Amino acid sequence: MVGVPKPRRETRSMPVVAMVGGGQLARMTHQAAVALGQTLRVLAENPGDPAAQVSPDVVLGSHTDYAALREVAQGATALTFDHEHVPTDLLDKLVADGVNVAPPPEALVHAQDKLVMRRKLSELGAPVPRFTEVQTVDDVARFADQVGGQVVIKTIRGGYDGKGVVLADDTEQAVAAAERYLADGVAILVEERVAMRRELSALVARSPFGQGAAWPVVQTVQRDGICVEVIAPAPDLSDELGAQAQQLGLKLADALGVVGVLAVELFETTDGALLVNELAMRPHNSGHWTMDGSVTSQFEQHLRAVLDYPLGDTTARAPVTVMANVLGAPEIPAMSVDERLHHLFARMPDVKVHLYGKGERAGRKLGHVNVVGGIGDRADAEGVAALRERADRAAHWLSHAQWTDDWNEHTADD
Numbered sequence: 029m030v031g032v033p034k035p036r037r038e039t040r041s042m043p044v045v046a047m048v049g050g051g052q053l054a055r056m057t058h059q060a061a062v063a064l065g066q067t068l069r070v071l072a073e074n075p076g077d078p079a080a081q082v083s084p085d086v087v088l089g090s091h092t093d094y095a096a097l098r099e100v101a102q103g104a105t106a107l108t109f110d111h112e113h114v115p116t117d118l119l120d121k122l123v124a125d126g127v128n129v130a131p132p133p134e135a136l137v138h139a140q141d142k143l144v145m146r147r148k149l150s151e152l153g154a155p156v157p158r159f160t161e162v163q164t165v166d167d168v169a170r171f172a173d174q175v176g177g178q179v180v181i182k183t184i185r186g187g188y189d190g191k192g193v194v195l196a197d198d199t200e201q202a203v204a205a206a207e208r209y210l211a212d213g214v215a216i217l218v219e220e221r222v223a224m225r226r227e228l229s230a231l232v233a234r235s236p237f238g239q240g241a242a243w244p245v246v247q248t249v250q251r252d253g254i255c256v257e258v259i260a261p262a263p264d265l266s267d268e269l270g271a272q273a274q275q276l277g278l279k280l281a282d283a284l285g286v287v288g289v290l291a292v293e294l295f296e297t298t299d300g301a302l303l304v305n306e307l308a309m310r311p312h313n314s315g316h317w318t319m320d321g322s323v324t325s326q327f328e329q330h331l332r333a334v335l336d337y338p339l340g341d342t343t344a345r346a347p348v349t350v351m352a353n354v355l356g357a358p359e360i361p362a363m364s365v366d367e368r369l370h371h372l373f374a375r376m377p378d379v380k381v382h383l384y385g386k387g388e389r390a391g392r393k394l395g396h397v398n399v400v401g402g403i404g405d406r407a408d409a410e411g412v413a414a415l416r417e418r419a420d421r422a423a424h425w426l427s428h429a430q431w432t433d434d435w436n437e438h439t440a441d442d
């Protein structure tokens with residue numbers, strides 16, 4: 029049988045970045061890698077994972093299996109992450125074996141361990157909510173007394189999308205939550221429940237050379253602990269507070285020795301101050317808007333940073349960009365996703381769609397949309413509200429096959 033000749037790939041001189049985790053962040057990083065003439069190598073648990081579907085260079089295995097980590101790192105210029113769940117001892121072992129782990133484990137631990145992070149940030153003089161470690165339930169009651177208000181219980185490791193975070197209404201609830209975690213041997217901390225105006229995110233990148241770059245500070249909107257919407261830049265943020273947040277991000281990236289993208293999740297308190305909620309050292313949901321709304325996307329920037337390329341321009345392309353996550357509907361609609369896309373594109377031709385190749389399931393992050401403000405769109409409150417309505421309408425349509433404004437695609441003529 030005559031074989032079909034394989035296309036020649038001229039990749040000898042190109043670096044290979046390996047990413048641990050095969051989720052949507054790896055999928056979109058691969059997309060950026062393609063534009064740079066590269067192929068992202070991915071460690072994925074399953075061949076059907078979002079990134080494993082699209083990269084031809086996949087190692088199947090677990091992020092807790094040292095042999096799999098070693099295999100994916102073999103010959104790679106840098107090893108990086110789409111989540112923070114690789115055990116620290118395995119990361120240290122990889123470094124000892126000569127792997128270029130980016131961000132390095134001593135930086136990454138601040139995104140893995142909320143207690144280490146809170147302590148380090150306090151030491152660095154960065155503003156954080158009042159907190160304490162919990163050894164017994166008495167610590168929770170004592171702390172609640174001390175701060176004289178509501179408290180939040182958090183698992184120190186392993187949380188994501190609000191899992192491992194209990195916003196207690198009163199001390200009794202907090203104690204009960206703490207009791208459950210401690211009984212299961214899960215390490216927790218308690219912190220004050222912050223009275224906030226809103227949540228912000230300061231996204232920056234840092235290269236090993238020491239170059240830093242900051243995107244405009246954005247507002248994030250969470251529902252049930254999940255980020256559902258991002259407005260870039262954060263509306264009505266004073267130049268002073270915006271600059272303060274960016275400088276904080278760059279300072280932390282430097283002080284912690286971050287390599288790659290760093291997201292600093294922030295609370296803007298009701299009295300106008302900033303508090304750091306948590307850190308992520310990878311592309312982050314709050315940076316998805318950059319794919320269409322910034323000169324350099326966070327995915328390309330992450331690659332540039334871990335490869336020690338000069339960083340890209342972080343300027344916004346428009347006065348406002350709104351990102352809305354597409355979250356699986358409670359009931360999967362009968363209409364196919366393909367048909368939903370047809371209707372969306374017919375009605376809203378400027379909406380940029382990013383789908384992750386995942387099966388539909390209630391509440392699951394299936395994709396996101398970006399609506400980039402145009403010449404006719406204004407950056408004032410009315411303009412922002414209009415863009416938010418459009419992003420929400422598009423995202424809701426994609427997941428629910430229902431228009432939030434009851435428009436009917438078969439009878440309408442606009």
Ligand SMILES: Nc1ncnc2c1ncn2[C@@H]1O[C@H](COP(=O)(O)OP(=O)(O)OP(=O)(O)O)[C@@H](O)[C@H]1O
Pocket residue numbers: 157180182187188189190191192193195219220221222223227250253254255293305306
């Ligand atoms: N101290 C606090 N006071 C008030 N609200 C809080 C506090 N800590 C957390 N929250 C709320 O809970 C959400 C999730 O908390 P956090 O970011 O710590 O959890 P996570 O599950 O690790 O995060 P992610 O969803 O970013 O993976 C926050 O975005 C915020 O809305």
Ligand SMILES: [Mg+2]
Pocket residue numbers: 293305306
């Ligand atoms: Mg968070």
